[in-house]
Amino acid sequence: xxxxxxxxxxxxxxxxxxxxxxxxxxxxxxxxxxxxxxxxxxxxxxxxxxxxxxxxxxxxxxxxxxxxxxxxxxxxxxxxxxxxxxxxxxxxxxxxxxxxxxxxxxxxxxxxxxxxxxxxxxxxxxxxxxxxxxxxxxxxxxxxxxxxxxxxxxxxxxxxxxxxxxxxxxxxxxxxxxxxxxxxxxxxxxxxxxxxxxxxxxxxxxxxxxxxxxxxxxxxxxxxxxxxxxxxxxxxxxxxxxxxxxxxxxxxxxxxxxxxxxxxxxxxxxxxxxxxxxxxxxxxxxxxxxxxxxxxxxxx
Numbered sequence: 001x002x003x004x005x006x007x008x009x010x011x012x013x014x015x016x017x018x019x020x021x022x023x024x025x026x027x028x029x030x031x032x033x034x035x036x037x038x039x040x041x042x043x044x045x046x047x048x049x050x051x052x053x054x055x056x057x058x059x060x061x062x063x064x065x066x067x068x069x070x071x072x073x074x075x076x077x078x079x080x081x082x083x084x085x086x087x088x089x090x091x092x093x094x095x096x097x098x099x100x101x102x103x104x105x106x107x108x109x110x111x112x113x114x115x116x117x118x119x120x121x122x123x124x125x126x127x128x129x130x131x132x133x134x135x136x137x138x139x140x141x142x143x144x145x146x147x148x149x150x151x152x153x154x155x156x157x158x159x160x161x162x163x164x165x166x167x168x169x170x171x172x173x174x175x176x177x178x179x180x181x182x183x184x185x186x187x188x189x190x191x192x193x194x195x196x197x198x199x200x201x202x203x204x205x206x207x208x209x210x211x212x213x214x215x216x217x218x219x220x221x222x223x224x225x226x227x228x229x230x231x232x233x234x235x236x237x238x239x240x241x242x243x244x245x246x247x248x249x250x251x252x253x254x255x256x257x258x259x260x261x262x263x264x265x266x267x268x269x270x271x272x273x274x275x276x277x278x279x280x281x282x283x284x285x286x287x288x289x290x291x292x293x294x295x296x297x298x299x300x
Contacts, residue, residue, distance in 0.1 A: 071295035075166070075267050083285040084268035088154045090167035092209060092295070095202065099176050099186060100126040105168075105202055107255075108158035112271070114218060117162070117201075117255035125200060126179070159201070162255060162271075163216050163264040169205035187212070190241055192234045193251040207249045208266040211294035213286050215263045216253025219274070226259060229274040233261060236283055246290035247298065265289030 068076065078086040095102060106121030107113050154160070159167060173186040182197050187206035193199070199207075199214070207214050215237055219226035233250070240246040256262050262271045263285055270285050272278070291300030 069295075071293055074293040077267075082268065083281065083288050084263070084265070084270040087161040087165050087267055087269055089267050090154055090156060090160060092166070093168040094171035095168055098173055099170055099178070099200055099203070102170065102200075102202065104200075106158045107162055108155050108160045111158075111160065111162050112257050112260075113162050113255055114257055120201070120255070161264065161269045163214055163253060163262050163269065164201065164204045165208065165264040165267055165269050167205050168202075169209070170200065170203045172206075188249050188251075190247045190249055192237050192241075193249070195252055197251055198254060199249065199251045201255055204264065205266075207247075208264060208293065210247065210296060211291040211298040211300055212247035212249055213263060213265045213290050215248065215250040215261070215282075215286075216256055217250075217261045217274070218252065218254055218256040218258055220258045223259070226274045229261070229277045232277065232279065233282065236279060237286070240283070240286050240290070244287065244290075245300070246286055247300070248286060248290065266293035 075089045102125045104120050104123055104125060107117065156167070170186050175183050176186050177183055178197070178200065180196075184193075184197060184199070186200070186203045187210055188199055188203065190212065199216075204214050204216075215233060217226075217230045217233065219230060237248045237250040240248050253262065256271075259273055259275075260271055261274055261277065261282075262269065263282060264270075265285070266289075268285070268289055270282065291298070294300060
């Protein structure tokens with residue numbers, strides 16, 4: 001083998017593949033022809049999927065901007081599984097001014113009430129007994145919650161339940177004299193009130209707006225059997241306040257039909273004759289509805 005052949009053979013063995021380059025054929029050098037489009041497309045798709053999942057999780061947690069809020073859902077929940085009877089949401093809002101001189105809102109037609117309740121409607125609070133009290137036609141600037149499930153117009157110039165379960169109400173007031181030196185706050189603080197303290201009708205919905213439950217009673221004079229049941233209800237209310245931190249207000253309520261105990265939460269009402277008292281049912285009502293509707297985020 002000649003020297004030239006040996007040199008050619010050595011070069012061939014030294015290169016991968018064993019084939020020497022052709023000196024007369026220009027060798028193409030790899031150059032950068034741009035970004036790799038396929039890997040970038042895959043990465044972009046992954047980022048898009050992650051962003052979409054994040055958005056869906058956020059929407060699920062926030063409920064979205066177009067749907068009703070948590071309190072609105074609670075107010076509109078007419079499920080038969082919840083204790084009590086559902087009544088349409090009459091909205092939220094405050095009457096102008098304080099209690100004294102405030103014209104009492106009437107109950108809507110068909111709502112059961114005492115004879116005394118009828119004489120109070122449309123009368124200014126604090127009128128002197130025996131005098132001719134000033135009267136007026138109550139008006140409301142309120143509007144019902146748009147998500148309330150109702151197919152008929154919701155009345156705004158009367159309470160659609162007894163006790164009231166929503167609607168316009170007296171604003172916050174402190175140290176209010178309700179007569180004979182009896183002082184309360186409006187809305188009243190959670191408590192079982194003495195038998196000579198009656199919560200004004202148009203202050204009750206403010207209790208409910210503050211995540212509370214109201215329990216009222218009306219016994220005929222001298223009806224000890226009724227008062228005995230009231231004592232049992234008071235024990236229950238005190239227990240729910242002391243042991244469960246429920247926001248319960250209980251008082252005599254002379255607007256209720258005589259011999260009746262009534263409870264209300266926002267858009268829920270439970271009424272029964274004292275002779276039909278069911279402790280478990282009332283406890284379930286209080287435990288379920290205390291803080292169920294809480295638009296102002298009271299500690300619960």
